[in-house]
Amino acid sequence: MATIRDVAKHAGVSVATVSRVLNKTGYVHEDTRKKIEIAISELHYTPNEVARSLYKRKSRLIGLLLPDITNPFFPELARGVEDEMRENDFRIIFGNSDENTKKEKEYIQTFVQNNVVGVIASTNHPDTDTYRKLNIPVVFLDRTADNRPSVYADGREGGRLAALEMAARGSCQITVMQGPEHIRPAQDRYQGAVDELRKQGISFNVIKTSSFSFTEAGIWAKELFEYHPDTDGVIASNDIVATAVLHEALRLGKRVPEEVQIIGFDDIPLSSLLTPSLTTIRQPSYDMGRAAAGLLIQLIENENITHKSIQMPVTFTERDTTRKVEKHG
Amino acid sequence: MATIRDVAKHAGVSVATVSRVLNKTGYVHEDTRKKIEIAISELHYTPNEVARSLYKRKSRLIGLLLPDITNPFFPELARGVEDEMRENDFRIIFGNSDENTKKEKEYIQTFVQNNVVGVIASTNHPDTDTYRKLNIPVVFLDRTADNRPSVYADGREGGRLAALEMAARGSCQITVMQGPEHIRPAQDRYQGAVDELRKQGISFNVIKTSSFSFTEAGIWAKELFEYHPDTDGVIASNDIVATAVLHEALRLGKRVPEEVQIIGFDDIPLSSLLTPSLTTIRQPSYDMGRAAAGLLIQLIENENITHKSIQMPVTFTERDTTRKVEKHG
DNA sequence: TTGTACGCGTTATCAT
């Protein structure tokens, strides 16, 4: 790899001058600029980001920490982050935390060791030293932290919407699936749904689920129809669980949506390809990723910005696991 | 952030000695080691990876370039790569190429600028200067390159298997979906299926598809049943397309697998949750990711290794979009 | 066993 020195020698100037044209800083004669540009292209020179980063004590790298890219909700987020970052010439060091505090810490540490200029994290423990003592900007994505920049969807409203629409479509033996306790957005959804159901005086059952994994989803689904066989409406904690519930309902010979209605949460890409296609509360995941990246960039470029958070709207996305209804409301 | 100098001062020794204990190199008295270790932990010192990388001209970073993390096949690969890399203390700079040569080039360039020690790439153009002129190890993942280290599944055998099993289950009006022309593994599968079908003297139709995107998959599916309404067996180019075909078949009131059998390719996580669940040719994606990472690490640590490639086995994964059959063969 | 000093490739300051 050619260095700035090689370029300088090749062009017959000093490294300082080369540096000036590279960074468009200070004055440099048009002719020498030309010479230098020629030298650069002849030697295929590209600046060493590492040396740059060492001197300036900041890189063009950001850290992205997600629970598990294998969960279909996260690739959308990641892609949003990536696109926005790429357009602004930032690159991403990526890690999966598995919601494991130790892994989180390790990743955050190596992020810092690599001089990242900012971090986007989806964590259940934003209020720990791991993040609090970080002296670079952090944006929390999907999971919120009070008083810290974050981007998340309105889970409560989502839960409310799900309950509202399900009730409007005539289910009266509703089972609400309560997502993992340690995942705040899951609890928000749950609360939103429960509040609305109570408000409407509709009785309901609850099934607790402790993860969002594909393999376990099937278990909760079985449990649901075993404990509450008369269920005629399921508000699932997310689309993965909803998919498992749909699968199980059909396996049991129940007609969907005639006998059982199902509403998911997230709107992952495959939801629309299921049969029947899944009615769900949509989160704008890709846009959330982009928004988080945009916010982080602001924070990076403008230290003293008011710590703002962005709550994204959710939308009831009607498909075929719910019955049609006349315009209501 | 504390530097090695701070530690040295704090411990009353020189930076060289501190460096020695950090890297476990050379001799250092037990007592001074103790002092230094105390200083390190008191100052919460962690070495600056950037300075290290600059000096050694190599980092602990590798570049991972995938077409699109939003395609459900890739998260598995990525996760495999990540797990193996993390266990070996490497971190990952990640990018999506969208199979776009320009983005690829840009990413590879910044990978180099950041001193990555190796690259894992899933590209359709491995035989370009972008990769050929790279003087760090590269492993091609999923997409092969002749004579260069790569990890990929046996697509041809997969196609053959699909045709074999479909024929054994009595479909005789088979439609084969031919994946995107520029994606080699897609063509391998296709060829494998076609060869077997020809060998068995079974007639078949072909539907060409030019992408693996969710949105377009539905279009090919519609096309399929429009052009070849008498199809009683579909060999899809991957699980996404298969899912769309299943969706469309059911929408048209066809019974699956009684009237139409469907076999996908990949075995993405949701395949088993569809109703009926999808029979498919499984690629061990996660293991492929791990294998690629493992191979890359070997290449990094041992320059002069014989350029080996790893072909992973595919397996017929029988579920409910194909009919049951007595043990055959 | 430990310390001094140089170099990794840049940028920025200060002369010229």
Next chain:
DNA sequence: ATGATAACGCGTACAA
């Protein structure tokens, strides 16, 4: 308008 040079934080000869 341009050049010499001191940092940035670390690792390693070489000297002590």
